[in-house]
Amino acid sequence: MNKVFYFVALTVVVTLSLASCSKELFDKEVYDDFVENQFMIDNADPNHDWCLTKNDTLIVKTPDAAIYRVQLLTLDPYDFAGAEIAADAVCYGDKAEITFTVPVTTNMLYLAALSEDGTYLGVVPCPYGFYKEMEVTRQSLKKRDVIYPPVPQTFTYLYESTFPIPDDFDYNDMVLRITKSYDNLSTQVYLTVALTAAGTASSYAAAIHLGGVKYDDLVSVEMLEDEAMDAGYPLQRALITEGGTLIRGRNGEAVIRLFENVHWVFSKKRDEMGRIEGIKYNTSHVQVERVSAEAEPVVRTFRINCKTRETARSITFDRIDPFIIHNAKIDEAMDAGIWEIHTYPYKFTGVLRDCFTDKDAYDNHVSWALVIPQCDFRYPQEGVSMSTYQQEIDATFGPYEQFADWLKNHQVSHDWYLHVTREQLLY
Ligand SMILES: [Ca+2]
Numbered sequence: 001m002n003k004v005f006y007f008v009a010l011t012v013v014v015t016l017s018l019a020s021c022s023k024e025l026f027d028k029e030v031y032d033d034f035v036e037n038q039f040m041i042d043n044a045d046p047n048h049d050w051c052l053t054k055n056d057t058l059i060v061k062t063p064d065a066a067i068y069r070v071q072l073l074t075l076d077p078y079d080f081a082g083a084e085i086a087a088d089a090v091c092y093g094d095k096a097e098i099t100f101t102v103p104v105t106t107n108m109l110y111l112a113a114l115s116e117d118g119t120y121l122g123v124v125p126c127p128y129g130f131y132k133e134m135e136v137t138r139q140s141l142k143k144r145d146v147i148y149p150p151v152p153q154t155f156t157y158l159y160e161s162t163f164p165i166p167d168d169f170d171y172n173d174m175v176l177r178i179t180k181s182y183d184n185l186s187t188q189v190y191l192t193v194a195l196t197a198a199g200t201a202s203s204y205a206a207a208i209h210l211g212g213v214k215y216d217d218l219v220s221v222e223m224l225e226d227e228a229m230d231a232g233y234p235l236q237r238a239l240i241t242e243g244g245t246l247i248r249g250r251n252g253e254a255v256i257r258l259f260e261n262v263h264w265v266f267s268k269k270r271d272e273m274g275r276i277e278g279i280k281y282n283t284s285h286v287q288v289e290r291v292s293a294e295a296e297p298v299v300r301t302f303r304i305n306c307k308t309r310e311t312a313r314s315i316t317f318d319r320i321d322p323f324i325i326h327n328a329k330i331d332e333a334m335d336a337g338i339w340e341i342h343t344y345p346y347k348f349t350g351v352l353r354d355c356f357t358d359k360d361a362y363d364n365h366v367s368w369a370l371v372i373p374q375c376d377f378r379y380p381q382e383g384v385s386m387s388t389y390q391q392e393i394d395a396t397f398g399p400y401e402q403f404a405d406w407l408k409n410h411q412v413s414h415d416w417y418l419h420v421t422r423e424q425l426l427y
Contacts, residue, residue: 028361035364038166041407042391048410050344050367058098061135062091068116070096073150076110081148089184101317103373104414113141120147154179154375157322161200163341163368170380171370172199172283176322189304189315194297198262199283199382204326205239208256209351211319215254219305221246229298230259239325249351256302266295283382283427321346343369372417378426399425
């Protein structure tokens with residue numbers, strides 16, 4: 001951290017720490033300039049929505065009694081392994097209503113029909129946006145002998161853990177992969193959460209906010225494994241003080257507790273001084289003792305038991321808002337308060353903490369979190385920005401150069417994450 005940066009950061013932190021006491025002391029202009037200077041893309045789109053997905057619905061008519069359920073798949077499972085199940089619906093009254101979330105650039109999906117025992121009867125192409133309603137019979141299906149089994153849909157969630165202070169935007173301070181399984185006649189939704197990386201020395205807690213889903217609409221959230229992600233955490237819980245797996249958020253919304261201290265989740269041990277070391281996990285190919293290490297992802301599956309089918313049906317991917325809770329401080333002496341870091345649509349939510357007495361102050365179209373509709377997205381190595389763009393010399397550099405194009409114009413390059421430009425900069 002250079003001296004100028006340190007000075008500016010310090011000024012901002014001081015003003016932020018006082019913001020809740022006296023709004024007049026927060027200088028939005030200084031803060032906006034600071035964010036703009038630190039952000040890696042010059043000339044970013046002021047109307048950016050940070051959205052890489054689209055939601056839609058489809059009605060499938062199934063007059064053929066042999067068709068028990070239908071699935072909407074992202075690939076043809078007879079041709080490709082890894083087809084994801086974007087929706088899974090049991091037919092009732094000769095039809096199935098499907099709600100789904102897919103990448104913005106999707107133009108072709110595949111509708112699979114299954115018998116009651118789960119056998120795939122065949123697949124029919126389903127061009128995106130072409131049908132609002134379609135009819136499927138056994139005669140219309142294509143079937144071959146060998147099928148690659150489709151898998152539940154998985155998105156990757158990436159975070160900068162320093163909000164409201166900008167940092168290096170490598171978006172690897174927390175990496176989660178979340179898999180959702182659900183069928184439309186059930187009141188249960190399964191979320192499998194894999195904590196994949198922690199690319200920061202400062203610790204944080206994490207939870208999942210279910211946007212628009214009330215705590216009172218759920219019966220319970222059960223973890224299928226015996227031990228919580230942070231089982232045996234030896235210190236007092238200061239960031240998520242509520243007990244249990246299901247928590248009532250400040251606005252009555254449902255929150256699933258993940259962990260109190262990310263480094264404890266990976267290490268489960270303290271150093272000789274009794275501290276939990278801030279080692280960076282799974283963001284560097286070169287391992288340095290007490291600085292960086294590799295570890296297996298930590299995986300837990302949560303069964304969300306809803307009171308009604310309607311509530312279960314409403315838990316679509318755009319309702320899933322994992323978030324970080326951290327104590328933003330620049331050194332041990334300065335405490336700037338506890339902040340939540342959400343996905344962009346929920347940036348100002350303040351689910352467990354009232355962090356946003358003045359949300360306009362931080363309304364700058366920069367996101368500290370990214371949602372990628374891809375199960376195995378490769379994130380940048382430690383300290384490498386997703387990409388950088390310097391307007392002065394009109395030059396872009398980084399592992400995903402098209403990320404810069406998307407940041408400059410939110411209507412283009414929605415598939416930037418499929419185009420790696422510097423593989424050696426990725427973990
Ligand atoms: Ca990092």
